[in-house]
Amino acid sequence: MRKYSDVFSDTDFLWGSATAAYQCEGAWNEDGKGEGEWDYFNHHSVLNIHNEDGDEASDFYHRYKEDIDLMVEGGQNTYRFSISWARILPNGTGEINQKGIDFYNNVINYCLEKNVEPNVTLFHYDLPLKLAAQGGWLNNKITDYFDEYAKVCFKEFGDRVKIWATINEPRYYSYCSNIVGNYPPNRYADIQSYFQYQYNLMLASAKAVNSFKQMKVDGIIGIVHDNGSVEIDPTAENQEEIFKIADFFYNRMILVPALEGKLPDELEEMKKTFNFMIYHSDNDAEIFSKGKGDYLGLNLYNRQYVKHWENGETEIFHNNKGADSMSLEGIRLKGLFESSFDKEVRRNKWGREINPRVMHTALLEIKERYGNPLILIAENGHGIYETPDENGYVEDDERIEIFNEFLEYMLKAKADGVNVKGYYHWATMDLYSWINGYEKRYGLVRVDFKNDFKRIPKKSYYWYKDFINNYSKNTK
Template identity: 80%
Template sequence: MGKIDNVFSERNFLWGSGTAAYQCEGGWDADKKGTGEWDYFNHNSALNVNSQDGDDASDFFHRYKEDIDLMAEGNQNTYRFSISWARVVPNGTGEVNQGGIDYYNDMINYCLEKNIEPNVTLFHYDLPLELAKQGGWLNRNITDAFNEYAQVCFEAFGDRVKLWSTINEPRYYSYCTNMVGNYPPNRHQDVQSYFQYQYNLMLASAKAITSFRKMNIDGMIGIVHDNGNVELDPDTENKEEIFKIADFFYNRMILVPALEGKLPDELEEMKEKFKFMIFHEDGDKELFEKGKGDYLGLNLYNRQYVKHWESGETEVFHNNKGAQSKSKEGIRLEGLFESSFDKNVKRNQWGREVNPRIMYTALIEIKERYSDPLIMITENGHGIYETPDKDDYVIDNERIEIFEQFLKYMLQAKEAGVNVKGYYHWSTMDLYSWINGYEKRYGLVRVDFENDFKRTPKKSYYWFKDYIEHYNEEINNN
């Protein structure tokens, strides 16, 4: 079996792409998989605004060999994917589903056969329904359930998987669940739940990391944070105060426990400002101390551009309708701060900034403020509408142009001393985009959802293949 030291010593850099189980697998009830919260939501809720689900998704469940072959042919040497909790432990706790274990074992083994390093995320939004019924991430008991599930995965796959992350985007997951209200269970502008979710998610992560170390797994483990580096509109009043408040809202409840093994020093002050409380227990401090990660995964798409609050009630701006809506992504928190909208920065058709420069500024900021952690860019990409030609080929020049700029700034940060070791493009293939359905495309490989899930590599796939080859040649020649 390989060793964690070999993951980096045998490669110039980790170059790959990523997916999430619910978004790509399909097989939603195959081989005794349990029902997930997203299954239930998409089958039953009027809040599924685009009326699409992940029942079949990209059919990766049946076609993983074809997709892994394409990764290997594209010079990718690593693949980031998540495990479906309900596929492994159908009710969230208790009985383990051997069918799920067998599926992931087969897929992991095939990755290794193709010299693709698996990078496993234990939780990427898709909670088993039985745990959701018990209050989900607002019920502290879920932290023990997650730890038990993590131990099952470490035991089953830890002899071969060397790269692990506990939870994908605990901050953004909590934001969509409790502030935007577009993810189940669809709470709107619930600041109390927003922060309690983050606390419980980070506590669960800390428990799982502690178990990982007690089990002496040969590997490294961390957490994945959605980049939220705060930049201030030049017209912002009380700049230092507004930065501190916004940075706490977007980052600190994740980055401080993940990288420093404690809660933020400003927590009590921010409880008063945001008017929330945290339910905790004696001994949590020690749990966080033990649960510091080995590295940080960073999902990097945009910054948080803010200014002081000017007027108006709390409101969240979000666009799950794409071109059918003119809404821009942002928030106003009454009495605290609000998003600012930079007219000089392009936005995608879902109202989000497209600003590759922030790849550099975000990486430098984390290096300087958090003691230079090891970082992997675990997601970065560009969602667009696409029209293939008669051969099903997509010429996605817009994606390539933005892709190239992001990579340029990442390598500049690396040259400036940031300890960045890997890059995963989002996404491996076209897949279900949470709430947005299937028209919003991120993949390097086109999936024809109407024609037996036919795969056709896009222009960006070949561009990335050549980019990796040239990077390796340059490193080897120097």
């Protein structure tokens, strides 16, 4: 039987790529899968601005062997993917869908047959509709439903899966659902729901981590946080106070429970600062203390560059229209802080900073402030518009340039003592990019969505293969 100790027996580093269930699987209503919140949103909401959905996505459900084969050919030794909760438990709780179990068994077994280490995330934004209709992550009962779901997955897959993540990006998921309002249930600037979501998500994670340990599953389990490392504009007033407030807003409700097994010490102070309350669960201190993870997954794209609030009402700046909009990503929280926009830093077509240096500074900050935990870079990539040649081949030199910078800064952090042991490029192949649809492309492999989902490796795919090979040669 495989052991976690086998994971790093032949390599000191995991090199792979990542996807998420709703974004790549398709087969949205096949083989007993229940309806998900994103299925409902995309089929019924006027807020689905691009009129796109994940009904077929990248058709990974039917083509997983081809995609895993391409990973192997590209030198990758690990694959991070998520499980669709509604494919396992169609109603979110109760009856188990055996065909869903069978599908993920097939994916896991094929990964292992090809010497690809499966890294499984239990929840990546796709909540079962039945639970969404009961209040979703504002309903405290969902923390027990999630624990029930997690235990099913541990029982069915835990003998072979050695790397687990409970929840992908609880902070950013809550941000899009309750602050930006571009993800269902589409609340805008709702600070109360923003923090209650994070509390319930972290409580659910802690319960699942505790179950993992009680079940004595061999492996490691953690959570995946979107990097929110805060940097202060040098012109800002009250810089220490602004950092404390912004760091709480972007990071502390995730990192402290995940890495220290408790709620942040400053929580009561910040309830007053942000004017919100938390509906606490009984014995939550004990639950969090038993829910500390074994590692941190970090999705790293950018920093949070802020300054003091100058004037104006609370406003969120977010661009889901790409080149059709001039909006830059950021926020203004009245009376607290606001985003600052550094004109010296590149931005992508969706208004987000492109700043690979942050890979180094963010990793060092985690090391210095949180005791140098084991870290896996669970996502990192670059979304662009792409034009293939007549054969469908994409020369994505822009991606390669930025890709290389990020990797060099990651290896610099590793050399500086950060305990980083793996990297997953986002994404394995082109997929559905949530509310952005399909034109925002992240994949190492092009998917021709209009030609039977044909897979064509891009220039970056071959570049990454060479990078991995060179790393392996130089570290032997």
